[in-house]
Amino acid sequence: MQKTIKGKAHVFGPNIDTDQIYPGRYLELTRPEDIAAHALEGADPNFMRGMAPGDIVVSERNFGCGSSREHAAIALKHAQVGAVVAESFARIFFRNAINLGVPLMVVPGIASKVFPGDELEVDLAEGKVQNLTKKEMYRGEQLADHVLEILAHGGIKPIFRKRLSREL
């Protein structure tokens, strides 16, 4: 995991549920690139056309609420979203994203300060976001060391794979 993540902001409203992040009608898809093609389609059908790898999803409160489907986090991961920065996250989505190695940060009030297209730099270890376009800095909540470590390994699966191969 890089220390900071730089990308263009895509701004969303409150309560973006997992159905908007990954519509249920695509649940039978299994290839990561096919899943990624529908990332955030329910909230913005043009999202994938306008995004570049490393771009940052910014949202109001309760991002990832609703069904606990892991496809939502899988879609964002393989769409190569750099990080998701929201005013708050629904708990199961938060865990799924961390487990898959998708960086997240809680930043109070961020959605009203950032405009779509602003260049952002997210510093996970420090718990802050720089808005390079507006020359502003927003303080977020620092992730726990345990969570940072999972992200540093690219998710929980590589950690377990390593652990189990060592035990063998």
Place this chain on the structure above:
Amino acid sequence: MRWLHALEKILSRAAGKKEVRAGEIVNAKVDLAEVNDLYLQVISSFCEMGGTKVWDPEKVAFVLDHYAPAPSIKSAANQKKMREFVWEQGIPHLFDINAGVCHQVMPEAGLVWPGMLLVATDSHTTTHGAFGAFGTGVGATDLATILISGELWFRVPEVIKIRLEGELQPGTMAKDVVLYLISELGTDGAVYKAIEYTGPTVAAMSVAERMVICNMAVEMGAKTSYIRPDKKTLVYIKKHSKRDPVVFDTDPAYQYSDYHSFDVSNLEPQVALPHSVDKSVPISAAPAVKANQCFIGTCTGGRVEDFAIAAKILAGKRIHSQTRLVVIPASQQVLLECMKLGYIQSLIEAGATISTPGCGPCLGAHEGVLAPGEVCVSASNRNFPGRMGSTEASIYLTSPATVAATALAGVLTDPRAVL
């Protein structure tokens, strides 16, 4: 010394630590990990990570409830793979398609007890707070890591205390209480936090009623919920399990992160309007919509008490000719009990469609999904667009009593008028 909540004591025990504090992340040993039939992904993640043997088969349960019995070739194939995994791993707790909804089946089977840490691939695992258990829902990969290691990382939650006082009016049920609480506190009122229910109203509630308010705590975003076990809880536990329950006490000076108090003595039956669980209004303020389907069932509204009041309202009568009433007991035991008590007979004679125990149409899989433009008045717990079938259908969430009264009249009806 710091003052601890009972939930913190549960996590301390499970983490093997003297004390844990809110906000801290701990690795805790899980007492029971449950997987339902929506989550074949658990097995894929398990294999992907190199898992070969489940850490402790005795502490694992598989419940085939969402697609029971299988409505499609795909769900049949998923269930087939799950059964094969269960048999291969020597997991003793397989609840197949004849058992019922996991949150009803597990306590009945004696797998839930006060002070335990229970993790399942289902958000409504908060239900088990009714037994003084720490129950919480996770995704597939999390559950797979438990199957390998027996542990999971947890952020120790802050606790919100909700005190309820006042006697409920006849015709007003636990479901009405929790719908009202959700409308007051919002769908993100308790994100990352635990909700503890206390007060005389809670003390007067049956175990089944407590399960209802704990079940829907997750609709406020709660990670878990909790009711201090009392005599009623212990009687239930004794009846269903061989365990000697240990009840952890919350220290008297424990600091709750928030406190709310509600008097429910004048509470009217509530209706959560489409398409959000927090859009509740008293039934007197709800529109008299025509109900195409009425549904009594699920882990929220499918217990013996729920069919008792429905049978009371409908016995010797006929449901309206332009509606249909789908009745699905939450478990086989509930079904048997309701048959013994004559409720099922009364409901069938009143015109109900009875289906086999399980989730039924609750998440739109089968057994009564909705057509575009249809309205369902439901005793279940979620009314998001498309939850029970077509995205152009509307779901009104109410108590089982209100569903029964509505089935009788064909339009959304206050059960107090027919009781």
